[in-house]
Amino acid sequence: MxxxxxxxxxxxxxxxxxxxxxxxxxxxxxxxxxxxxxxxxxxxxxxxxxxxxxxxxxxxxxxxxxxxxxxxxxxxxxxxxxxxMPANLFNPAITGFTTLGFEQINEVRQQFDTSLLATALRLVNVNARPIVFACYTKEKLVWSLRARDVPRRWQLCKRLDEDSFAIDVVQSGKLHPVPGKQPAEVWFSNDEADDHEITECCVAGRNGEVWVLLTLNSDMMEETDNSFSYRDSR
Ligand SMILES: [Zn+2]
Known part of the structure; x- marks a missing residue:
């Protein structure tokens, strides 16, 4: 070729x-x-x-x-x-990080000479971390991808919450590449979200969009009896 x-x-x-x-x-x-x-x-x-x-x-x-x-x-x-980004090289490259934000993704991106988005999506797909990656405009959720082990009951909000860091990106261009704590209800619409905490970091995507990386706490990763009755939005 x-x-x-x-x-x-x-x-x-x-x-x-x-x-x-x-x-x-x-x-x-x-x-x-x-x-x-x-x-x-x-x-x-x-x-x-x-x-x-x-x-x-x-x-x-x-x-x-x-x-x-x-x-x-x-x-x-x-x-x-x-x-x-073959798994046998990629997985060792992501295991050493204690926090995972866009600075770390950027380090990995440089090692593999890939784009930030492709690297982030690979990170989700290797299912080594309890993460959800999403793309929003000012108005709505455009797409999202979750690590395979993240239970389906965690349903992303369809619009950006006023308390999210991501809304600063689309409203004023202020980035939050370093993960910060958030109540899970800022990002997830199911009732249970009130009791949990996650971390959020975000950067500007393409065409005025914002890319968000959410890391769930381990207690959110437990499957409940009705987990399988929900479907992912993708
Ligand atoms: Zn093609």
Whole structure:
């Protein structure tokens, strides 16, 4: 697969394949990690979905593709995450941290030469920490991803709470990259949230959005009898 760079409009990368050759065209980015993720994503399509052409928005969980297309896009993202951040290297890199905020994610990001978002999503997916990662606009929850062990009963609020740190990001651009304590009810809508505490940290995402990393206390990780009657929003 040959890689070219261009100023693409409306997508991050394209793949055109013919026979046993393909050309991936990658949109130029100031963040080398994004370019690398796009290349790895197209390699994923080339390995798994050969015979098709693609126009991709890479590394954005909220893309509005038709469902079949969405499946292939997600597969290519998973392939890229595994290729650039293989578990046997990634897991040791994240075990030493006593607190986990955006400064630590940024350290890991630099080691793997990946984007902040791709690194954060990988962190959730390896399920080593009790974390939820979410993207909000000023108006609403856009998407969220939780570590596999986080019980489904913890339902994120659909809008940012006035007491959240994240609302400062969308209202005044003030960032909170270091985790701070919050009552769980600021972030979760189920009644039980009144009795628990979490940590929150957040930074500006793309297009005026805010990215939030929540770490749950261990007592929130216990499954209750009715845990499985809830479905995640994703
Ligand atoms: Zn794609």
């Amino acid at each position: 040959q890689v070219k760079y261009a100023q693409l409009d409306g997508c991050d990368a394209t793949l055109v394949g013919f026979g046993d050759k393909a050309i991936a065209t990658i949109r130029r980015s100031d963040v080398r990690g994004r370019e690398r993720f796009s290349i790895a994503h197209e390699l994923g399509h080339w390995e798994m979905h050969r015979g098709r052409s693609f126009q991709c928005r890479v590394d954005e969980p909220d893309r509005n593709f038709p469902s079949a297309e969405k499946g292939r896009e997600r597969e290519a993202d998973v392939y890229a995450a595994h290729l650039l």
